[in-house]
Amino acid sequence: MLRPFRLEEPESVKEASEALARYGDSAKVYAGGTELLLAMKEGLVHFECLVNVKKIPGLDEVRRDNGSLRIGALSTHRELERSETLADALPVLVEMEHNVANLRVREVGTLGGNLTFAEPHADPGTLLLALDATVVAQKAGGEREIPMNEFFVDAYEAAIEEDEVLTEIVVPVPGANAAVRYRKFGYLERPSAGVALHVMADDARRSVRDVRVAVGCVGPKSMRVEEAEAVLRGKSLDEAANAMAEAGDIAGRAADAISDLHGSAEYKEHIVKVLLTRAFNDIRAELAG
Amino acid sequence: MADTGRQTLPLSFTVNGTHYEIEVEPHELLLDVIRKRLGLTGAKRSCDVQVCGACTLLLDGRPVSSCTLPAFEARDKDVLTIEGMAQDGKLHPIQEAFIEYGGFQCGFCTPGMILTAKTLLDENPNPTEEDVIEYMNGNICRCTGYKKIVESIMGVGKPNAEAS
Numbered sequence: 001m002l003r004p005f006r007l008e009e010p011e012s013v014k015e016a017s018e019a020l021a022r023y024g025d026s027a028k029v030y031a032g033g034t035e036l037l038l039a040m041k042e043g044l045v046h047f048e049c050l051v052n053v054k055k056i057p058g059l060d061e062v063r064r065d066n067g068s069l070r071i072g073a074l075s076t077h078r079e080l081e082r083s084e085t086l087a088d089a090l091p092v093l094v095e096m097e098h099n100v101a102n103l104r105v106r107e108v109g110t111l112g113g114n115l116t117f118a119e120p121h122a123d124p125g126t127l128l129l130a131l132d133a134t135v136v137a138q139k140a141g142g143e144r145e146i147p148m149n150e151f152f153v154d155a156y157e158a159a160i161e162e163d164e165v166l167t168e169i170v171v172p173v174p175g176a177n178a179a180v181r182y183r184k185f186g187y188l189e190r191p192s193a194g195v196a197l198h199v200m201a202d203d204a205r206r207s208v209r210d211v212r213v214a215v216g217c218v219g220p221k222s223m224r225v226e227e228a229e230a231v232l233r234g235k236s237l238d239e240a241a242n243a244m245a246e247a248g249d250i251a252g253r254a255a256d257a258i259s260d261l262h263g264s265a266e267y268k269e270h271i272v273k274v275l276l277t278r279a280f281n282d283i284r285a286e287l288a289g
Numbered sequence: 290m291a292d293t294g295r296q297t298l299p300l301s302f303t304v305n306g307t308h309y310e311i312e313v314e315p316h317e318l319l320l321d322v323i324r325k326r327l328g329l330t331g332a333k334r335s336c337d338v339q340v341c342g343a344c345t346l347l348l349d350g351r352p353v354s355s356c357t358l359p360a361f362e363a364r365d366k367d368v369l370t371i372e373g374m375a376q377d378g379k380l381h382p383i384q385e386a387f388i389e390y391g392g393f394q395c396g397f398c399t400p401g402m403i404l405t406a407k408t409l410l411d412e413n414p415n416p417t418e419e420d421v422i423e424y425m426n427g428n429i430c431r432c433t434g435y436k437k438i439v440e441s442i443m444g445v446g447k448p449n450a451e452a453s
């Protein structure tokens with residue numbers, strides 16, 4: 001049962017932010033509603049007012065801007081899965097989006113809603129961390145950029161203020177000698193473990209010039225694991241292959257895995273290592289091809 | 290604002306080709322409006338959490354879980370329910386195929402299956418079996434074991450050679 005609420009339908013971010021400020025914590029941004037309405041139907045939360053941001057023009061576009069992709073926060077998973085701009089420039093994101101939730105949730109749920117809800121069992125945040133993405137948040141008084149690795153605070157908590165609207169996700173396009181993979185595992189409705197690996201090779205594609213490792217789902221929030229990156233950085237691809245077990249162990253431990261319905265902490269740590277190794281093997285094959 | 294002090298929103302939309310102008314409160318769900326106010330009971334409420342697909346409706350041709358979608362989201366849109374699939378008393382070819390290939394038993398999941406199969410075939414008229422399995426994986430059936438559903442969708446427009 002959904003309890004009655006009021007609907008506000010602003011046509012600009014400024015109006016939305018003003019409405020949010022006016023209602024304070026009794027209002028919430030409503031995008032696709034696939035998370036928010038579930039929580040409200042369950043009676044876990046109630047808001048007097050929902051602020052529908054889907055009437056604000058221009059927040060669902062994907063465009064290339066020099067070396068970056070600018071993705072409107074209101075883009076649905078399905079739009080991203082089918083975006084030609086993304087398919088050209090960032091196929092790893094398209095593949096990840098294609099495997100989010102089910103068709104109907106992808107049709108309605110947005111990328112911005114997914115990130116802001118900060119539900120631990122989610123895919124996009126982990127990949128976006130490994131891609132060095134930033135998000136743009138706007139309110140009546142101005143706008144700011146938040147790097148992905150400062151965005152997730154805790155389970156169900158993102159670094160966004162009550163009267164801010166997430167407007168864009170900005171993703172630098174990986175370089176010519178880079179390869180990126182997102183690998184996940186799960187047998188419930190939502191993923192149980194997710195790992196993203198971004199290897200930036202040198203021009204000869206023989207060594208790891210720089211690298212990003214991110215882990216999600218297993219603990220309270222998606223996070224980058226810099227200690228695992230340090231193990232791989234500067235190594236030849238052969239050496240890195242040998243170091244994967246160590247990097248995987250570090251990533252598993254760093255992820256603050258918790259025991260829950262999805263499995264024990266120990267099991268999840270193991271899965272992180274397996275997924276990271278698989279991601280690396282695929283990346284290595286791509287860099288060799 | 291109605292007398293109750295509660296907000297109402299005008300909802301002007303088309304359901305299975307018929308135009309409606311009604312008023313809804315923001316929290317009214319599309320599934321309830323379609324079932325209770327319009328009397329179209331083909332879409333079912335089952336899981337109520339966007340997992341099973343029994344409540345699937347097409348909104349401008351796109352599949353949605355109407356159990357968790359506010360009715361106002363249908364403003365100025367075309368809704369298609371299972372009741373709108375047959376035309377002039379003739380079943381839709383997907384419905385024919387589900388009969389021909391035994392794609393249902395109790396039938397509870399079937400409206401959602403058929404509507405989702407429609408969007409699949411609209412997007413991709415010649416899917417492989419793998420495409421079908423992948424696309425339909427958000428629709429749950431507790432009876433058939435899925436095999437017959439996949440055969441039904443693969444068999445749309447083709448007579449079943451094994452049928453007696």
Ligand SMILES: Cc1cc2nc3c(=O)[nH]c(=O)nc-3n(C[C@H](O)[C@H](O)[C@H](O)COP(=O)(O)OP(=O)(O)OC[C@H]3O[C@@H](n4cnc5c(N)ncnc54)[C@H](O)[C@@H]3O)c2cc1C
Pocket residue numbers: 028029030031032033034035036037038053073074099100101102105108109110111112113114115116117121122123124160164165166167189190191338339340
């Ligand atoms: C059955 C099911 C399966 C799922 N499986 C997966 C999965 O496999 N992988 C995965 O990653 N995710 C999964 N999800 C989560 C899904 O991706 C999210 O539900 C969806 O993306 C949320 O977007 P929304 O627009 O519906 O958000 P809403 O429900 O509208 O909003 C969610 C929260 O974010 C806030 N918000 C939304 N947009 C903004 C904005 N622009 N600015 C500020 N705040 C905002 C809202 O106030 C609310 O608190 C699943 C969900 C369901 C229901």
Ligand code: FES
Pocket residue numbers: 333334335336337338339340341342343344345354355356357
């Ligand atoms: S009842 Fe809506 S998806 Fe199950």
Ligand code: FES
Pocket residue numbers: 392393394395396397398399429430431432433
């Ligand atoms: S036919 Fe009974 S649930 Fe599918």
